[in-house]
Amino acid sequence: MSERRELYSLEAEHGVLGAVMLASLRKDDGLVEQILGEVDSGDFFIEDNAALFLAIEDSSSEGMPVDPVTVGITRRLLPSGESTLAYAGEISKNVPSAANWKVYAKHLHGLAVLRQVVAAASTVHELAHENRPVPEIVAQAQ
Known part of the structure; x- marks a missing residue:
């Protein structure tokens, strides 16, 4: 049996976050905008990220x-209660470069799509067990 895939990647999430902060520190506003334009908060699995x-x-x-x-001024605390400044600082320190942000973002988005597929399948699974006419369940599942 094959190994189960995790539906998130802490490394990819941190890679994207670190890349955008590093781009800003280099005053590369074009890259900051490019990253922000291609990534969505819904792509992240970890709530603090x-x-x-x-x-x-x-x-x-x-x-x-x-x-x-x-960023710490904009939002003092993360949902976990951790300081945004400390969390963002740690990520910035551990991501060496913004060069591979597209690879991280592609991986991040792919995993987000897989999570959406799993959520949809779960909904369809629940619908299938409801005591309703089959055509109605199929229509709702589509």
Whole structure:
């Protein structure tokens, strides 16, 4: 039997977050905008990472740089209660480059799609067990 795939990647999530902050620190606004334009908060599985991405988007939309300090000002705490500044700082420190952000983003998005497929399959599974006419269940599942 094959090994089960995880439907998220902490490394890819951190790679994207780190890349956008590193691009901002290099004052590469074009790359910041490109990353923010191709990635969505819904692509993140880990709630703190999605919240950090939203804080990065908010900072950018306000014309602020998206380094750990300004992102920490935009959003003081993450859903877990951890300091945004500390979390973003750790990610920025551990991601060496923004060069491979497209690979990270593609992986991140692919896993998000798989999670959507699993959620849809779960919904269809639940519908199949309801005591309703089959055509109605099939129509709703589509």
